[in-house]
Each structure stands twice: as C-alpha cells, then as structure tokens.
Amino acid sequence: MKKLVLAIDAISIFAGKAASWLTAVVILAVSYEIAMRYVFNRPTFWSSEIIVFGCGVLYALGAAWALQDNRHVKIDMIYGHLSPRKRAVVDSITFIFFALYMFVFLWASGKYALRSIELLETSGTAWDPPVYPIKISLVLGVFLLILQGVAKFIRDLHLAVKGVEL
Amino acid sequence: MITLLLVGTFIILLFSGLCLAWSMGATAVIFCLALFAPNVMVMLVSRVYSMMLNYTLVAVPLFIFMSVMLQQSGVADQLFKAVHVWSGNLRGGLAIGTIISCTIMAAMVGIVGAEIVTFGMVALPGMLERKYDERIALGSICAGGGIATLIPPSVVFIVYAMTAGASVGELFIAGIVPGLLLVALFVGYIVYTAWRYPERAPAASKDELNVPLREKVLLLKGLIAPGILGLVVLGSIYAGVATPSEAAGIGCVGALVTTAINRKLTWRGIKDALWETTKVTCMLSWLFFGAQTIIGVYTLAGGDEFVRNSVMALPFGKWGVIIGMQLIMIFLGMFLDWIGIVLLTMPLFVPIILDLGFDNVWFGVVFCMNMHVSYLSPPFGPSIFYLKSVVGDEFSVNRIYRANMPYLWLTVVALAIIVAFPQVSLWLPGMMMGK
Numbered sequence: 001m002k003k004l005v006l007a008i009d010a011i012s013i014f015a016g017k018a019a020s021w022l023t024a025v026v027i028l029a030v031s032y033e034i035a036m037r038y039v040f041n042r043p044t045f046w047s048s049e050i051i052v053f054g055c056g057v058l059y060a061l062g063a064a065w066a067l068q069d070n071r072h073v074k075i076d077m078i079y080g081h082l083s084p085r086k087r088a089v090v091d092s093i094t095f096i097f098f099a100l101y102m103f104v105f106l107w108a109s110g111k112y113a114l115r116s117i118e119l120l121e122t123s124g125t126a127w128d129p130p131v132y133p134i135k136i137s138l139v140l141g142v143f144l145l146i147l148q149g150v151a152k153f154i155r156d157l158h159l160a161v162k163g164v165e166l
Numbered sequence: 167m168i169t170l171l172l173v174g175t176f177i178i179l180l181f182s183g184l185c186l187a188w189s190m191g192a193t194a195v196i197f198c199l200a201l202f203a204p205n206v207m208v209m210l211v212s213r214v215y216s217m218m219l220n221y222t223l224v225a226v227p228l229f230i231f232m233s234v235m236l237q238q239s240g241v242a243d244q245l246f247k248a249v250h251v252w253s254g255n256l257r258g259g260l261a262i263g264t265i266i267s268c269t270i271m272a273a274m275v276g277i278v279g280a281e282i283v284t285f286g287m288v289a290l291p292g293m294l295e296r297k298y299d300e301r302i303a304l305g306s307i308c309a310g311g312g313i314a315t316l317i318p319p320s321v322v323f324i325v326y327a328m329t330a331g332a333s334v335g336e337l338f339i340a341g342i343v344p345g346l347l348l349v350a351l352f353v354g355y356i357v358y359t360a361w362r363y364p365e366r367a368p369a370a371s372k373d374e375l376n377v378p379l380r381e382k383v384l385l386l387k388g389l390i391a392p393g394i395l396g397l398v399v400l401g402s403i404y405a406g407v408a409t410p411s412e413a414a415g416i417g418c419v420g421a422l423v424t425t426a427i428n429r430k431l432t433w434r435g436i437k438d439a440l441w442e443t444t445k446v447t448c449m450l451s452w453l454f455f456g457a458q459t460i461i462g463v464y465t466l467a468g469g470d471e472f473v474r475n476s477v478m479a480l481p482f483g484k485w486g487v488i489i490g491m492q493l494i495m496i497f498l499g500m501f502l503d504w505i506g507i508v509l510l511t512m513p514l515f516v517p518i519i520l521d522l523g524f525d526n527v528w529f530g531v532v533f534c535m536n537m538h539v540s541y542l543s544p545p546f547g548p549s550i551f552y553l554k555s556v557v558g559d560e561f562s563v564n565r566i567y568r569a570n571m572p573y574l575w576l577t578v579v580a581l582a583i584i585v586a587f588p589q590v591s592l593w594l595p596g597m598m599m600g601k
Contacts, residue, residue: 016441016444016445016448017441017444019444020437020440020441020443020444021440023227023228023231023440023443023444023447024440026224026227026228026415027228027231027415027418027419029415030228030411030412030414030415030416030418031415031416031419033412034408034412034415034416038407048221051221051224051411051415052219052220052221052224053219055218055223055224055227055447056218056219058227058444058447058448059218059447059448059451059452059455060218062444062445062447062448063448063451063452065444065445065448066444066445066446066448066449066452069445071445071446071448071449072185072186072187072188072449072452073185073186073187073449073453073503073506074180074183074184074185074186075180075181075183075186075501075502077181077501078181078182078183079181079182079183082183087183090182090183091183093182094179094182094183094184097179097184097188097189097192098184098185098188098192100192100195100196101188101191101192101194101195102188102191104195104198104199104204104207105191105195105207105211107204107207108204108207108208108210108211109211109214111208111211112208112211112212112215134215134218134219135215138211138214138215138218
C-alpha cells in the first residue's frame with residue numbers, strides 16, 4: 001500500500017515539474033513576440049496562442065502536485081482545531097464529495113474531448129493549431145487529480161483507522 | 167430556496183475542511199445532477215475550458231514567477247537599506263521606511279504574501295532591535311504588504327478585471343491614487359504616534375546617523391533596478407505597447423536580469439521559482455474552474471435573478487445596495503480568501519452595479535480596498551498568517567491582530583473616502599486614458 005501511495009506521489013510530482021517548464025516556454029514566447037514586434041517590426045501570428053495553450057496545459061497538469069503538496073486552500077476555522085486523527089476521519093468522509101466532483105468531471109471532460117478529437121477540431125485562427133490536445137490534457141489532469149486524491153484517501157483512512165501514519 | 171440549499175451545501179462542505187476548489191465543484195455537480203440533465207455538465211466543462219484559455223489569466227502565473235524571482239534577488243534588502251539610511255533621524259523612520267519600501271516593491275510585486283514574507287525578514291529584525299513598539303513594527307509590515315493589492319501590478323485587479331469584464335490597464339491606473347492615499351494615512355499615523363509617544367519609536371543612534379554622504383549616494387543604487395523594472399512593466403501597459411500578460415512576461419525577464427546583476431541567479435533558484443509558480447498557479451486556477459462550474463449551475467437555476475431582486479430590495483436606494491455589498495464582502499472576508507470572494511460574488515454583483523449606473527473600475531478599487539480590510543482583520547486575516555510564518559513563535563497571532571488594529575481602522579477610513587468620492591479612483595485613469 002505504501003509503495004502504491006509513494007508511486008502516485010512520484011507521478012504527480014513528475015507531471016507537475018514537467019508542466020512547470022511551460023511557464024519558461026511562455027516567458028520565452030512573450031519575449032520573442034515583443035522582440036519581433038518592436039525590434040524587427042514583424043509580429044508573430046502564433047505567440048498569443050502558444051502563451052494561452054502553455055498556461056492552459058500548466059493548470060491542468062500541475063494540479064495533482066499542488067494537491068500532493070497540500071497547497072489547495074481550505075478553511076480551518078473548525079477543521080484546524082481537530083486532532084490529526086479526527087481530521088483524517090473527516091477527510092475520509094469528504095473524500096466522497098471530491099470523488100463525486102472529479103469522476104463526473106472526468107466523464108464530462110472526456111466526452112467534451114472526444115467530440116473535439118472526432119472533429120479534429122482546430123482553433124480557427126491564422127495559425128490554426130489543433131485544440132484537442134489541450135482538451136485531452138484537461139482529462140489527463142483530472143485523472144491525475146483522482147489518482148492523487150485516492151492516495152490521500154488511503155493515507156487518511158490508514159491514519160483514521162489505525163491511528164498511525166502510513 | 168435553491169439558493170439556500172446551494173449555499174448550505176457549499177458551506178457545510180467548506181467548513182468540514184474540504185478544499186475550497188473541490189467544495190465549489192462538488193456543490194455544482196450535486197445541483198447540476200439534481201436539477202438538470204447530466205449533459206449540462208459537459209456545458210460546464212466548456213466554461214472551464216474557456217477559462218483555461220483565458221488570455222488575461224496568463225498574467226497570473228507570470229506575475230507569480232516574477233515575485234518569487236524577485237524574492238531571491240535581494241532587491242528588497244537593498245531597497246530597505248537605502249530608504250532606512252535616507253530617512254535618517256526622523257522618528258519612526260524605520261516603520262515609515264518599511265511602508266515606503268513596501269510601496270515601491272508593490273510596483274513590481276503583485277502578491278501580498280510575497281511582500282509580507284520578504285519584509286518580515288528584511289525589516290522586522292531592525293525595528294525590534296531598536297526597541298520599536300510591536301504595534302508599530304508588526305502593523306507596518308502587514309499594512310504595508312497589503313498595499314500590493316492596490317498598487318499595480320496587482321493580481322487582485324487582474325482577477326477582478328477578468329470576472330467583471332473591466333480593463334486591466336484602467337484598473338491598474340485607478341489603483342494608484344487610492345494606494346497612495348493609504349500610504350499617506352499609514353505614514354501619517356506613524357509620524358503622529360512617534361511624536362506623541364516617543365518611546366514607541368526610538369530614534370536612530372549616533373553611529374547609524376553618521377553615514378558618509380558618499381555611501382548614502384551609493385546606497386541609492388538599490389533603487390535603480392526596482393525603479394526601472396516597475397517603470398518598464400507599468401509603462402508598457404499604460405503606453406499600450408504590451409498587454410498586461412505580455413508586460414508580466416517582460417517583468418519575468420526583468421526579474422531574472424535583476425537577480426543576475428545582484429549575482430544571485432542560480433539554476434537551482436530558477437527551478438525553485440518555476441516549481442513554486444506551478445503550485446500556486448494550479449491552486450488558483452482550480453479555484454477558477456470550481457467557480458466557473460458553481461456559478462454556471464447557479465445562473466442556470468435562475469440564482470442571478472434572485473440575488474438581483476434581493477439586493478435591489480435593500481433600503482436607501484442605490485447607495486444602500488453598495489453599502490450592503492460591502493458588508494457582504496467584509497462578512498465573506500472573515501472566512502474566505504479574496505479570490506473566492508471575487509469569483510463567487512462578482513459575476514452576480516457587477517451586472518447589478520452597472521445597471522445602477524456605477525463604474526466597474528471604481529467598484530474594482532472599492533473591492534480591493536475592502537480586501538485590504540479583510541487581509542488585516544480577524545478571524546481569517548491572510549496577512550497575519552503570512553507574517554506569523556516568518557516570526558515563528560516569537561509573536562502570537564493575537565498580538566499581530568492587535569498590532570494591525572490602528573491600520574485596519576485607517577483602511578476603513580480610506581474605503582469610506584473611496585466609496586464617497588469616486589473621483590479619487592477615477593480621476594487618474596480618466597486623465598491618462600482620456601476617458
């Protein structure tokens with residue numbers, strides 16, 4: 001069990017770090033565009049889409065890492081006063097709602113992406129890149145979130161039942 | 167009825183410690199499945215998708231990267247030293263220096279947390295060493311750091327502009343005068359306290375004052391890099407040379423260059439900044455996604471009509487509506503972060519205030535000022551927790567709260583001024599953009 005949980009952590013961290021480089025790509029794209037526009041007077045027709053797509057994929061793929069690192073904000077007015085074990089009990093219960101959201105979202109985003117793949121949908125701009133990869137990345141991101149959520153659930157359940165951390 | 171059930175479900179989930187992002191999404195899914203066909207969820211996903219590809223949102227990760235990078239650059243350190251030495255034998259000089267350095271930093275950094283953490287490390291030890299009263303010392307950092315919400319480039323403005331459909335550039339300009347008004351109030355308070363109760367802000371010692379002029383001038387170097395960076399980022403937005411998102415990208419390059427000039431640029435540092443950017447950005451973006459779904463469901467269920475009717479039913483005409491909205495936001499600010507408040511209330515509030523003939527840029531400034539209040543106020547004051555994370559066990563949360571109180575009231579005064587006199591925020595953008 002512990003191995004499984006650690007493996008999921010590793011996947012989330014890997015995906016998050018890989019996605020992080022998109023920020024660097026976006027910064028480069030912006031700099032290139034500015035330089036081309038003002039120094040060479042030849043604005044690109046693809047940079048704004050690269051920027052937007054890069055960030056879009058970043059949001060999707062990095063979320064599981066943020067969950068693994070416990071970064072998503074919550075309100076701890078009541079929750080914060082509980083003992084770690086009680087918190088784990090509450091978390092194991094609220095996991096149901098997380099799972100509900102994520103599984104429905106996985107289904108809906110999957111359907112949304114599938115439609116786009118069937119059409120081989122493109123953005124319809126001058127550059128006209130395909131947009132289905134971004135929709136697929138959203139599905140993948142949700143899938144990674146579910147994996148990380150399950151790992152967290154296993155940890156919480158272990159702490160809740162056995163009273164010690166996994 | 168739906169409103170009650172929806173808000174109830176959301177609040178129960180939220181208070182049981184489920185993350186804000188998932189609480190919003192789960193509530194949306196439950197009500198979507200209960201009220202509509204499952205296929206409506208696919209429509210909600212398309213709303214999320216359009217958020218993913220939102221051009222303005224790009225500015226958020228970029229400004230975060232810029233802030234994280236600048237934190238490594240040591241700019242804040244130099245800045246504070248320069249302001250400190252030049253403030254000389256002025257009573258309360260260190261605290262005033264903190265506020266002013268915070269303001270200058272705010273012109274480069276758009277995130278309150280980054281500011282407070284930085285100055286908590288740079289400025290606090292010096293003030294405590296000189297036996298400043300903790301109310302002045304702690305309060306000036308929390309209050310000064312909060313100015314980052316009003317002085318452009320502010321991430322709060324970007325997010326507000328996105329939800330309210332206002333222009334980011336105009337909001338940025340509109341924030342300047344109210345931001346400086348706050349600075350003036352804070353500095354005035356410190357000057358008054360230092361004059362009335364000299365023991366709370368001891369003057370600098372003779373040694374510290376005897377800095378040769380040559381050295382003083384050299385210290386000014388610390389102001390050059392921040393000055394140029396702030397000018398380039400803001401200037402390019404105002405001049406219409408670059409979009410705010412592009413300006414943020416330029417700022418990132420500028421932050422990297424500044425760090426390199428200070429010989430602090432390392433491969434490790436860049437990677438850390440990228441990692442940190444990803445985590446903060448993804449936390450924020452999934453809040454956006456969650457808000458898209460819950461607001462989508464609520465609007466489909468006719469909730470926006472309900473909010474409009476109930477807000478309109480408030481007494482005292484349109485000013486009653488504005489004041490009612492402020493109270494709702496202050497109340498929400500007690501337990502929600504600003505971003506949750508923008509995302510949940512603005513899609514419902516902004517159409518109403520536009521109908522009433524108010525300006526959405528002005529409302530954005532009012533909102534920011536309101537969030538400045540919520541940052542400082544208990545029980546959920548983010549700036550207190552940021553500062554707490556730096557000072558460790560030395561000061562309890564309660565002492566930081568108490569230190570913030572005078573600044574909190576001053577901010578409420580500023581809020582009242584901005585609400586009562588819209589010209590304070592609208593004059594500068596009107597002049598610069600010829601509106």
